[in-house]
Every structure is written in structure tokens, then in C-alpha cells.
Amino acid sequence: MGAVQDFVRRYGGVMTAYIFAGCGIWMIGMIVLPQLLMLEKSLTYSDPAASAQVAQIQARTDGLFVQITRAERDIARLQDRLSAIEAGEADPAAGSGAATLLNPFASPSQAEDAAAATPEELRAEIETLQARIAEARAQIAANDAELADSQAAAQPQYGLYNYEELVENDLNRAIFFKTIWASVLVTFVCLVVCYPIAFYLAKAAPGEQAALLMLGLIVPYWINEILRTFAWLMLLSDGGVINDLLLWLGVVAEPIRWRDGSGAVIVGMTYAYILFMVFPIYNTIDTLDKNQIEAARDLGAPWWRIHWRVVIPHAKPGIAVGCIMTFMLAAGSYAVPLILGGTTSKWFTEVIYDAFNEGNDWGLGSAYAFTLLVTCILFILAMMRLFKVNLQDIAK
Amino acid sequence: MGMDVELDRVTMRFGDFTAVRNADLTIRSGEFFSFLGPSGCGKTTILRMVSGFIEPSEGFVRIGGRDMAGLGPNKRPTALIFQNLALFPLMKVWENIAFGLEVRGIGKAARRKRAEELLDLIALTDQADKLVTELSGGQRQRVATARALAVEPEVLLLDEPLSALDLKLRQHMRAELRAIQKKTGVTFIYITHDQGEALTMSDRIGVMSQGVIEQVGAPEEVYSRPHTAFVATFVGENNPFPGRVDEAREGYAVLETSHGRLRAVNREGLRAGDEASIFVRPERCQLLDGAETAGSAPDNTLLTAVERVDLEGAYVNLFVRGDQGRSLIVHLTNDRDLTGLAPGRQVTIGFAADAAVALPTPGAAAAAA
Structure with missing residues (x-):
């Protein structure tokens, strides 16, 4: 409570309430609850066969009820005719007409047949219908008993079924591992591309040039990600700009199929996430005392050793943050693989999307999503370990 | 043994x-040479040209007779100690010291051994495995020196390395640097704006102002026989x-000043x-008690009034002001009763012509030339 009092003293009551409410809503509403709900969903499953059976039985029972209703209506009409005949040969057409009026789609031929029939025939007809109703009712009772069993079987249950599904589904498992591997690759390519840019921006570029470069890096991000990705599609597709140029120059005989495999996706993602790698690294290198670089140089170090021993160790937290962000974004990307990916380069996010939206199986979708989340967290921990940084370094 | 450095x-x-x-001078091998001047006078630029971070627009830098043009700082026989030391904070003390050896491809065991020898030299024997951030300011200063010496440079360049230390430590480190220089025989080029540092440590001093080396000489020479008004006031x-x-004759000049006619040595041909x-100099002024005979009275005397007396310890600063003149400082040794020097009291100040020097006013001299 001392901490709260300290807060109140420093920021006042309103501000303290705002901060605590904001933090609470953020932590519980944005982080804890959704994850818990998803975890719960992912551990819940219902036997799909039993569910199908339930639906089937219910449909059958519904059909039987319709039959009973029809038969009862027919009996009522036949009885009307019968009592009319017994009352003294009333106009048979009146009853028939009424039936037609009441139900224009009811078979008039049947009514005419009945009109022509003798009372004995009508009675026999009624009995047949009554027997049929009794049979249907018996059937419904049997169905209800069966339904209770099936419903019990279709009850949602807790279990690892959804996770087992991922392990057993060869295709989805392959996509999962490919997504992780390709995201690692995107992260690595981004790091290799961005470290020199970040170093140049922070330490080598004269002020104006650095500002221009920074602007050049940021401006593409004013354009929607989808549009940017389609721009890459225009460049990389079979009839795209690059292929046209290569064909025209005669370098290749037929278009290169960039989009087969993950090449185009990796290129597109590297481009899409460059800023998320450049800025954390830039920020850390920017705080490096330039004298340290000069001191290393003065002591005889060639450029690569200066980077290896002085700049990179200093930039480690930034590199870790950049790698974590890029990896998370790449692994969780949906638009880029959807647009740039060929038929063989499906991303795991697409599998998750399909499970939710097309399979309508929230349990399975949650299990996939949760697996991806846990993998990403493991990746973060591995990066922090690899770069020997802790959360405080990253928060800086 | 260090090499000479020639600025041509x-x-x-x-x-x-x-x-x-x-800039045109030769720093002799094994010499402790200081560039002394206010900030912005160009002394750091000279240091950076010698170390190779920048190339001169004109002229040549030669080290050991060899032209250094086109050689980067990693290719020159120099080592630089930065003003902020620029130790590598993520490395241990011994790794810092051995960095230059690591660069030269020397094995880890040999590096460690050499680092420990240097740690002995700078009296930090047991601190090899500490991080530099765990050391005190003076210890870091020594580590920076050891790191620079580890690569066995012919010329050690020091860019105001003591400026971050407190006074006591600074004085101690002066003596230590001087001792290390004597022991190693390396040519030291020391940059400072602190005339005390320059005077106590150096074999020779180059006094700089606005990009120009105004005077080069031994400390006592620069102190007692300044060639320019700038040197006289800065040192x-x-x-x-x-x-x-x-009038100017027989090596003396007589000037008409706001304090009357004063006589001083004229070495600059006024x-x-x-x-x-x-x-x-304040220490060359005397407080006259009126008992002087005509023969013993100094050449120049001024009638002034006491403004205030500041106690410095071993001596006091006596501030006096003449009728129309400006405030003067007189250093008096604190070996007598000074309570009589109340503000406002009339005192006579005197100094010998040989203790004073007449120098041309900078702008006027340039105009005359």
C-alpha cells in the first residue's frame, strides 16, 4: 500500500486512479483474459461424429413430426367426409372444395378418390393412417432415446485432442515448422540487412543525410501493408516487372517462378519488417560513445573487430528487441503470405484462420493459435538467453 | 624508446x-611535450592529426622521420588516451588493457600475462577481472594508460585525461604519468588547458591560441619569459x-600607463x-612599508588602496586598486601579520623592472608588422 500512497503523493488521486485502471484493464482485459479464454477453448473439444449423429437424429425426428401432422390432417378430413355420408349424402363437393381452399396444395385427387369411396373404404383409410401415426410416434420415442446417448457423447470435453490433432496432422505440422523456420530466416535476413543501415544512420551519416535516409525508410510505411505487398506481387509474379525485364534482356528464357517455395514471402516480409529491426538497433548504437569506436581503431582494430568487440556487444539489447519483434511479426503475418505465397507456401496463420472460419472449429483454431504463441514466447526467451540480455535491458 | 614527431x-x-x-615544430623522442591553450585553440585538432583520425589540409606529419599521410590511426605507432578515457565498459579490466594485443593476434594466455604486468605497473594488481565500471576515476585513468601502453606505442597522445578527476587525485596522477613516461621512455604529447598540469609535467610546452602556436619552450621559460601578451596572461x-x-633603450622600455610611467624588460624589440x-606576476610585486631608501626602492612604485584580502593558505591574494587604474593582485607569503590590510587603506606596491616584461599589444603588433 506504501507504493499506492507514494503514487498518490507524486501524481495526485485522479492520475493514480487513471494509471491503475489503465494498467488493470490492459493487463487483465488485453493480456490475461483473452489468453485464458483461448487456452480454455483450445483444451475443449466435442466428438465431431457424435455431433453429426445428433444433428442427423434431430432431422429424422423433425421429419417424423411433419409426417404425423400431415396424417392427422388427412384423418380429420376423411372423418368429415365419413360423417357427412352417414348424415345423409350431403354434397360431397362442398367438403372437397373446403379442403382445397384450406390447402390448395393438398392432393385434390385423394379427396376426389375419397369422395367416390364408400364409408367402409374411408374407415379403412383412416385406420391405415392411424397405424402410420402410431408407428411414427414409436419411432420418435426410439429416436429420443438414441438422441440422449448421442448428445451425451457430443458434450464438449476437456482434453488434449486439439493439440493431438496438430501432432497427427502431417500437413499442418509441416506448415507449422516451415513457418517457424521461415520466420527465423526472415529475422536473420532482416538483421543482416538492417545492422549496417542502423550503424550508418547512428554513427557514420552526417546529420542531413541521416535525416533523409530516415525519411526514406519511413515513407513507405505510410502506405498500407496490403498495397505494399501487392507492389511486391507486381514485381515478383510470373508476368511481373522483374520477369518482364529479365525476359526482355534475354537473361532467362521463361519467367522465374519466385512465388514457388517461400522466396517471395521471405523477401516481402523482410521488406515489411525492416523498420522494426532498424529502429531498436539504431537506438542502442546511437548511445554508443563514438570515442569507443575511435579508441578501438586507435589500438589497431580493423573495422570488423570494432563491430565484433565494441559495437555489437553494445547493441545487443537492440538486436535482441529487433529480432524478437521481427520474428513475432513474421510468424504472425497473414497478409504477406496470403498475397505473395504460392500454393506451396502456406503460412501457419492461414491454417489457424481456416480452422476458425472454414472449419468453424474454435477449439482447434485456439489450439493452433496457442501453440504459435508458446513457440514465439520460447523464441523470445531463447533470444534473451543467446544475447544475454534481461527484460530490463529490453525495456530500455 | 619513443620516436620524434615532426609537424611540418x-x-x-x-x-x-x-x-x-x-604549426611547425619538432617534438623530440622521449620528450614529455604539452600543448597548452584554452578550449577551441586547436590543440585537440593537432592531436587528432598526429593520431591519424584526420589528415592535415596542408603540410606533413612525420613520426620517426616517416610521413604519416594516408595512414589511419590503426596503422600509426601512436596510442591515444581519450578525454573521457573511452574504456570498453562491457569488457573486464584485463580485456580492456589487452585489447590492442588481441587485435594483433596474440594468444589469450600471453595477453593475460602482459595485462597483469601492466596492472603491476599501474598498481592495480588484483583488479584484472573487475569490470571497468567498478573502478574509481583514478583507477580508470590508470587502466586507460595501461591500455594505451600495452600496444607499445612510440608516441603516447593524451587528451586532457585528468580533467575529470578531483584536485588531489589530479596532482597525484600528474606525478604518476610523469613517472610512467620516464620509465617507458615513450614520447608523450599531452593536451591540456590547465597550465598547472603543463608546467609541472612537461619537458617543453607549446602554448596555443586560435590555431596558432604562440610560444614553444621549457616550462620556466614560458612562465618567466613570455613572448606574447597571450602567453603572459594565459600561463x-x-x-x-x-x-x-x-622610450626604449638598453633592453628596457618605459611605458606611459594609467598607473604612471613604468619600466620593464623589453625583449620583443618595442x-x-x-x-x-x-x-x-603577482608574486613579483612587493608591499612597500615606506622604509626603503632611495637605493633599495624598486624601479616602479604605485600608490593604491586595499580592496580585499583573500586567504589561499600558504599565501594571500591582496587585491589593490590605483587612482584610475584597474584592480591588481599581489601574492604575499602568509608569514607575517596581515590584519592591518583593512579595505580602503593606502598601500604602496612596487616591482623591479627586471621582474616585469613589456610585450606588444596583439592587434597593434600585427598592424605594425
Whole structure:
């Protein structure tokens, strides 16, 4: 409570309430609850066969009820005719007409047949219908008993079924591992591309040039990600700009199929996430005392050793943050693989999307999503370990 | 043994700004040489040209007789100690010291051994495995020195490395640096704006102002026989008496000043009519008690009033002011009763012509030339 009092003293009551409410809503509403709900969903499953059976039985029972209703209506009409005949040969057409009026789609031929029939025939007809109703009712009772069993079987249950599904589904498992591997690759390519840019921006570029470069890096991000990705599609597709140029120059005989495999996706993602790698690294290198670089140089170090021993160790937290962000974004990307990916380069996010939206199986979708989340967290921990940084370094 | 460093008509320009103008001198091998001047005078630029971080716009830098043009800082036989030391905070003390050896491909065991030898030299024997951030300011200073010496440079360049230390430590480190220099025989080029540092440590001093080396000489020479008004005022304290030369003969000049006619040594060839100033050190002024005979009275006497007395410890600063003149400082040794020097009291100040020097006023001298 001392901490709260300290807060109140420093920021006042309103501000303290705002901060605590904001933090609470953020932590519980944005982080804890959704994850818990998803975890719960992912551990819940219902036997799909039993569910199908339930639906089937219910449909059958519904059909039987319709039959009973029809038969009862027919009996009522036949009885009307019968009592009319017994009352003294009333106009048979009146009853028939009424039936037609009441139900224009009811078979008039049947009514005419009945009109022509003798009372004995009508009675026999009624009995047949009554027997049929009794049979249907018996059937419904049997169905209800069966339904209770099936419903019990279709009850949602807790279990690892959804996770087992991922392990057993060869295709989805392959996509999962490919997504992780390709995201690692995107992260690595981004790091290799961005470290020199970040170093140049922070330490080598004269002020104006650095500002221009920074602007050049940021401006593409004013354009929607989808549009940017389609721009890459225009460049990389079979009839795209690059292929046209290569064909025209005669370098290749037929278009290169960039989009087969993950090449185009990796290129597109590297481009899409460059800023998320450049800025954390830039920020850390920017705080490096330039004298340290000069001191290393003065002591005889060639450029690569200066980077290896002085700049990179200093930039480690930034590199870790950049790698974590890029990896998370790449692994969780949906638009880029959807647009740039060929038929063989499906991303795991697409599998998750399909499970939710097309399979309508929230349990399975949650299990996939949760697996991806846990993998990403493991990746973060591995990066922090690899770069020997802790959360405080990253928060800086 | 260190190498000599020759600056051959070196000029450095940054755009329109001339940071160093026609620097021309030779720093002898094994010498402790200081560049002394206020910030922005170009002394750091000279250091960076010698270490190879920048190339001079004109002229040549030679080390051991070899032209250094085109050689980067990693290719020169120099090592630089930065003003902020620039130790590598993520490395241990011994790794810092051994970095230059690591660069040269020396094995880890040999590096460690050499680092420990250097740690002995700087009296930090057991600190090898600490991080530099765990050391005190003075210890870091020593580590920086050891790191620079580890690569066995012919010339060690020091860019105000003591400026971050407190006074006591600074004085201690002066002696230590001087001792290390004597022991290793490396040529030291020391940059400082602190005349105390320059005077106590150096074999020779180059006094700089606005990109120009105004005077080069041994400390006592620079202190007692300044060639320019700038040197006279920047190195140590001096009381200036601006005026005009009335007569100049036999190595002395007599100036008409606001304190009357004053006589001083004339080494710079002043002639009657020149704009000039007389400079006299506070410790060369005497407080006269009126008992002097005509024969023992100094050449110059001034009637002044006491403004205040500041106690410095071993001596006191006596501030006095003449009728129309400016405030003067007189150092009096604190070996007598000074309670009588109440503000407002009339006192007579005197100094010998041999204790004072007449120097041309900078602007006027340039105009005359």
C-alpha cells in the first residue's frame, strides 16, 4: 500500500486512479483474459461424429413430426367426409372444395378418390393412417432415446485432442515448422540487412543525410501493408516487372517462378519488417560513445573487430528487441503470405484462420493459435538467453 | 624508446574555419611535450592529426622521420588516451588493457600475462577481472594508460585525461604519468588547458591560441619569459598595464600607463610609440612599508588602496586598486601579520623592472608588422 500512497503523493488521486485502471484493464482485459479464454477453448473439444449423429437424429425426428401432422390432417378430413355420408349424402363437393381452399396444395385427387369411396373404404383409410401415426410416434420415442446417448457423447470435453490433432496432422505440422523456420530466416535476413543501415544512420551519416535516409525508410510505411505487398506481387509474379525485364534482356528464357517455395514471402516480409529491426538497433548504437569506436581503431582494430568487440556487444539489447519483434511479426503475418505465397507456401496463420472460419472449429483454431504463441514466447526467451540480455535491458 | 614527431607547416581547415594555422615544430623522442591553450585553440585538432583520425589540409606529419599521410590511426605507432578515457565498459579490466594485443593476434594466455604486468605497473594488481565500471576515476585513468601502453606505442597522445578527476587525485596522477613516461621512455604529447598540469609535467610546452602556436619552450621559460601578451596572461597570473612606449633603450622600455610611467624588460624589440603592455606576476610585486631608501626602492612604485584580502593558505591574494587604474593582485607569503590590510587603506606596491616584461599589444603588433 506504501507504493499506492507514494503514487498518490507524486501524481495526485485522479492520475493514480487513471494509471491503475489503465494498467488493470490492459493487463487483465488485453493480456490475461483473452489468453485464458483461448487456452480454455483450445483444451475443449466435442466428438465431431457424435455431433453429426445428433444433428442427423434431430432431422429424422423433425421429419417424423411433419409426417404425423400431415396424417392427422388427412384423418380429420376423411372423418368429415365419413360423417357427412352417414348424415345423409350431403354434397360431397362442398367438403372437397373446403379442403382445397384450406390447402390448395393438398392432393385434390385423394379427396376426389375419397369422395367416390364408400364409408367402409374411408374407415379403412383412416385406420391405415392411424397405424402410420402410431408407428411414427414409436419411432420418435426410439429416436429420443438414441438422441440422449448421442448428445451425451457430443458434450464438449476437456482434453488434449486439439493439440493431438496438430501432432497427427502431417500437413499442418509441416506448415507449422516451415513457418517457424521461415520466420527465423526472415529475422536473420532482416538483421543482416538492417545492422549496417542502423550503424550508418547512428554513427557514420552526417546529420542531413541521416535525416533523409530516415525519411526514406519511413515513407513507405505510410502506405498500407496490403498495397505494399501487392507492389511486391507486381514485381515478383510470373508476368511481373522483374520477369518482364529479365525476359526482355534475354537473361532467362521463361519467367522465374519466385512465388514457388517461400522466396517471395521471405523477401516481402523482410521488406515489411525492416523498420522494426532498424529502429531498436539504431537506438542502442546511437548511445554508443563514438570515442569507443575511435579508441578501438586507435589500438589497431580493423573495422570488423570494432563491430565484433565494441559495437555489437553494445547493441545487443537492440538486436535482441529487433529480432524478437521481427520474428513475432513474421510468424504472425497473414497478409504477406496470403498475397505473395504460392500454393506451396502456406503460412501457419492461414491454417489457424481456416480452422476458425472454414472449419468453424474454435477449439482447434485456439489450439493452433496457442501453440504459435508458446513457440514465439520460447523464441523470445531463447533470444534473451543467446544475447544475454534481461527484460530490463529490453525495456530500455 | 619513443620516436620524434615532426609537424611540418601543418594547417587544418574545416570549411572556412582554420583550426590550426601553420604549426611547425619538432617534438623530440622521449620528450614529455604539452600543448597548452584554452578550449577551441586547436590543440585537440593537432592531436587528432598526429593520431591519424584526420589528415592535415596542408603540410606533413612525420613520426620517426616517416610521413604519416594516408595512414589511419590503426596503422600509426601512436596510442591515444581519450578525454573521457573511452574504456570498453562491457569488457573486464584485463580485456580492456589487452585489447590492442588481441587485435594483433596474440594468444589469450600471453595477453593475460602482459595485462597483469601492466596492472603491476599501474598498481592495480588484483583488479584484472573487475569490470571497468567498478573502478574509481583514478583507477580508470590508470587502466586507460595501461591500455594505451600495452600496444607499445612510440608516441603516447593524451587528451586532457585528468580533467575529470578531483584536485588531489589530479596532482597525484600528474606525478604518476610523469613517472610512467620516464620509465617507458615513450614520447608523450599531452593536451591540456590547465597550465598547472603543463608546467609541472612537461619537458617543453607549446602554448596555443586560435590555431596558432604562440610560444614553444621549457616550462620556466614560458612562465618567466613570455613572448606574447597571450602567453603572459594565459600561463599563470599576470597584472597587465596597457600603455604606449615612451622610450626604449638598453633592453628596457618605459611605458606611459594609467598607473604612471613604468619600466620593464623589453625583449620583443618595442620602439617608442608602440602600443604595448607591461606584465608583472603577482608574486613579483612587493608591499612597500615606506622604509626603503632611495637605493633599495624598486624601479616602479604605485600608490593604491586595499580592496580585499583573500586567504589561499600558504599565501594571500591582496587585491589593490590605483587612482584610475584597474584592480591588481599581489601574492604575499602568509608569514607575517596581515590584519592591518583593512579595505580602503593606502598601500604602496612596487616591482623591479627586471621582474616585469613589456610585450606588444596583439592587434597593434600585427598592424605594425
